[in-house]
Amino acid sequence: MSAFDPNSLKFNDQGLIPAIAQDATSYEVLMMAWMNAEAVSRTLETGRVTYWSRSRQSFWVKGDTSGHVQDLVSLRVDCDRDCLLMLVHQTGAACHTGRRTCFYTDVTDGSEVELMAPMI
């Protein structure tokens, strides 16, 4: 075991690292967004998943406006230290369209097929 330092991660030239959120119960992959080192620290300290919004250029505490929070269960680093995987407890829809997951469009057979409707 060694102490974890968020600054030991490999960030891209914008200082960001991709973070995948996976449902800790169903194992469904919910979404992928970006974090900077401070967002990683805040996520670990608060237990509330906090991304960096590239469009708004600000911290984005998931669910702060929608109520669709992500509570961190565990955070993992990949072998290259340039990608994060988080197991989370997701309240409501992870996707801004109201769907449980952002990955609701299947394209395997040459056509785009929506796999689920928005949650009520």
Added chain:
Amino acid sequence: MSAFDPNSLKFNDQGLIPAIAQDATSYEVLMMAWMNAEAVSRTLETGRVTYWSRSRQSFWVKGDTSGHVQDLVSLRVDCDRDCLLMLVHQTGAACHTGRRTCFYTDVTDGSEVELMAPMI
């Protein structure tokens, strides 16, 4: 339903999109790597997951040298069209370290803990 065109995806300024591979049976998240539009097309056409290697600047048919191939089960696009999720049948280890998944290091409690050993 509408026909899927890989060029309708949103690529970054290097022409790449992140692609997450998830085991279609265990739902374990195995790895994240990058694709360009041609890699997406080849993956769909051949059923063999094909990334774009940023370090080698060439196509990377997963498993071509290691034997640890990824056979595509389904490919999904996220709501923003800037990330892909693939359900795959993974032969052997997904990680170049010989571990089943690249996400074998947990950092939740302030220390880095390896969750698994390399496969034999």
